[in-house]
Amino acid sequence: MELLLxxxxxxxxxxxxxxxxxxxxxxLLLGLILLGNGANLLIFLMGDIAKGKPPIIKAGASVFTDVYADPVPQSLILTAIVISFGLQSFAIILLKRIYLLTGSDDLDTLNTHDKDI
Structure with a gap:
């Protein structure tokens, strides 16, 4: 499973x-999305794939005795997903506005100073 990931x-x-x-x-935007998803999977993989119980210490114990799932990588990935969704939605609206003003999505044609965006 880890080799596949x-x-x-x-x-x-x-x-x-x-x-x-x-x-x-x-x-360019699709490439950024793929890089973000790759980074999320990398964080998930580095957090170790282990089936286990929630990280709750039983009453009277001071350390974990069972195998537990680490919640930190999962919370980091969830935060990264939310932030990337906001960035992607802003970038899509920005790309639409630039395309409506210039009529092209080519990055070389955007280097002209003829039109104010």
């Missing part, structure tokens, strides 16, 4: 970087 993370990173090198703004 490592391969998937590599594919997401490679596809994200490849899309970010394209000239289209939409592909």
């Amino acid at each position: 490592v391969i998937l993370i590599g594919v997401l990173y490679a596809a994200g970087i490849y899309l970010m090198f394209r000239r289209s703004m939409v592909r």
